[in-house]
Amino acid sequence: MFTPDLISNMKRAARIVVLTGAGVSAESGVPTFRGEDGLWKKFRPEELASFDAFISNPRLVWEWYSYRRRLISEVKPNPGHYALARMEDVVENFCLVTQNVDGLHRSAGSRRILELHGNIMRNRCMECGRKDESADLDVGDRLPRCRCGGLMRPDVVWFGEMLPQEILNSAFREAEEAEVFLSIGTSAVVQPAASLPLVAKRNGAYVVEINMESTPITSQVDETILGKSGEILPRLVGEVWGIEI
Numbered sequence: 001m002f003t004p005d006l007i008s009n010m011k012r013a014a015r016i017v018v019l020t021g022a023g024v025s026a027e028s029g030v031p032t033f034r035g036e037d038g039l040w041k042k043f044r045p046e047e048l049a050s051f052d053a054f055i056s057n058p059r060l061v062w063e064w065y066s067y068r069r070r071l072i073s074e075v076k077p078n079p080g081h082y083a084l085a086r087m088e089d090v091v092e093n094f095c096l097v098t099q100n101v102d103g104l105h106r107s108a109g110s111r112r113i114l115e116l117h118g119n120i121m122r123n124r125c126m127e128c129g130r131k132d133e134s135a136d137l138d139v140g141d142r143l144p145r146c147r148c149g150g151l152m153r154p155d156v157v158w159f160g161e162m163l164p165q166e167i168l169n170s171a172f173r174e175a176e177e178a179e180v181f182l183s184i185g186t187s188a189v190v191q192p193a194a195s196l197p198l199v200a201k202r203n204g205a206y207v208v209e210i211n212m213e214s215t216p217i218t219s220q221v222d223e224t225i226l227g228k229s230g231e232i233l234p235r236l237v238g239e240v241w242g243i244e245i
């Protein structure tokens with residue numbers, strides 16, 4: 001199912017960069033954003049995932065994040081996550097850039113991860129910026145407060161907000177230096193993440209997309225493999241490096 005070009009490029013690459021999106025976690029049971037059952041089909045992002053929404057109704061926004069935290073706490077990584085973690089073991093320079101906030105890559109064993117959109121399990125103080133990794137799953141009746149008294153918010157990037165600058169810079173640097181770049185399970189419509197595969201391509205990387213359907217970048221990448229990442233990635237690491245998931 002894989003082309004000889006893909007296999008040989010992956011085998012000889014010393015630098016592989018992977019960009020993942022919600023599709024990678026779909027087989028674990030985490031809803032995507034834009035698919036038929038996607039979250040943004042049922043909810044309006046500007047009412048739940050924006051700074052203005054939080055300021056005008058922090059309780060509603062916290063309820064939405066508590067709901068998603070509970071959901072994520074009950075799911076496990078799938079074979080796609082595990083295949084990417086094993087890929088990191090065998091590639092000299094490997095970097096995983098993710099738009100996902102669910103932490104499943106880390107649970108699967110990935111180590112070098114750039115979380116572009118933050119992490120849903122972490123809180124951040126709106127006053128002093130302190131981050132709290134041990135945040136409660138369910139905030140309950142009382143809005144969480146920092147020890148400085150400031151209101152805590154989920155440490156995720158909301159609509160209209162900037163991405164964490166250092167992480168974003170690192171992601172672009174990685175994309176520029178990649179020899180092989182995989183764009184997996186992302187609709188490739190949300191910027192700036194969506195431009196990473198194109199930056200990699202412009203800088204000479206062999207760019208491969210894995211998705212259930214074509215996306216706006218399909219015509220610009222070297223190959224698109226249509227299918228589920230949880231099925232394709234284990235087969236790919238099997239063929240390239242003989243790894244069994």
Ligand code: OAD
Binds near residue numbers: 023034038100184
């Ligand atoms: P989307 O929901 O926009 O896209 C998910 C993509 O995954 C789609 O292209 C699907 O075809 C594909 N897909 C679904 N199941 C798959 C599977 N099993 N294997 C492979 N591909 C599959 O999610 P993202 O591209 O991640 O931002 O969305 C980007 C950002 O938009 C998110 O990080 C979030 C959202 O608003 C923030 O919250 C800041």
